[in-house]
Amino acid sequence: MKMFRTLALAAAAAALAFGARAQGQAPAGALPADPAATAQTKLLLANLHRLVGRGVMFGHQDDMAYGIDQGKMWKGDANRSDVKSVAGAYPAVFGWELGHLELDSARNLDGVPFARIRGYIQQDYAQGSVVTISWHLNNPHNGKTAWDTARTVQYILPGGPDHARYVGYLDRVAAFLGSLKGAKGEAIPVIFRPFHEHTGSWFWWGQKECTAAEFKAIWQFTVGYLRDQKKLHNLLIAYSASDFATEADYLERYPGDAYADVLGFDDYCGPDPAQFKAGMDRKLGLLVSISRAHHKLPALTEVGYDGVPDPGWWTQTLLPLLEKHPVSYALTWRNGDPVHFFAPYPGQASAADFKKFFQSKSTIFNSRLGPLHLYTQPLK
Secondary structure (H helix, E strand, C coil): CHHHHHHHHHHHHHHHHHHHHHHHCCCCCCCCCCCCCCHHHHHHHHHHHHHHHCCCCEEEECCCCEEEEEEEEEECCCCCCCHHHCCCCCCHHHHHHHHHHHHHHCCCCCCCHHHHHHHHHHHHHHCCCEEEEEEECCCCCCCCCCCCCCCHHHHHHHHCCCCCHHHHHHHHHHEEEECCCCCCCEEEEEEECCCCCCCCCCCCCCCCCCCCCHHHHHHHHHHHHHHHHEEEEEEEEEEEEECCCCCCHHHCCCCCCCCCCCEEEEECCCCCCHHHHHHHHHHHHHHHHHHHCCCCEEEEEEEECCCCCCCCHHHHHHHHHHHHHHCCCCECCCCCCCCCCCCCCCCCCHHHHHHHHHHCCCCCCCHHHHHCHHHHHHHC
């Protein structure tokens, strides 16, 4: 059985590698926005570009930290994952959260210790998965949560009265990102996704909470500070919108190609999956077109259906969208409690359909991704 599984994994890796060759080399603009990016960061991005069109990597937020078991929560169990329990494999992409790190807290805003998150990221990297990191940072102007909608950005820009406080926040984040090391001491490449869903107005960095010029300025300062002042060259930067109607809407606050590597958006299914599907079809089409024009990696940076009440949602709603629109990955949100969750667990209504989703040639989980060694071997 072990030999059969090894041969199967090798065959899957060969098939993906052949498919990547069939797609040709990565586009000329596939170099990271950071000119000084580490060799592994450059290789990862190039390989991710080459995989686009050969399958969409499935991701899950906080996948290893906690989940659901017969209506109750499990937390911190070693090598456990709701996705793995259902599909038999870990996700290809792991999402983690840094909110409250800026407060020098030992735990993030969801209660996961940062020391444990570091360990999870090291495990994800060692098994060949991709890591993406979000940051719901507290408002540095008034101390309220990320969901506060007071005008703030103008106060934290260089020269503003709260700029020094914001820089202190960045210093703590930089220290954590700089501590992400592999077994040989190498910096682990991660996709860092700041100021997400900025086209909405539910965060203090949202569309109604700052001007387009202010948003671009704080983005450029943030990325420049981490890259140039803190010397973090293991970061791929994700620009992640929410709703948008046109290409102009999407790019209104775009900070420029020198400050982003991944272009994406977040969207969630509501009570009407058909309506969700129509909206996603439109937005994914725009995203793929914009990403190609800017030579950036397209991604569905957050997606899901709260509670997944539709037993066929994975293969009947989500999968056709991913097959039609060649994005790099789709990250589902966290299994936060037995009522609000976004990936199935054993016995959940959509678990059987999720297994079919996993078995599709159009999806990539860690069982297919790991053997490709994205951090050390170029895909030809």
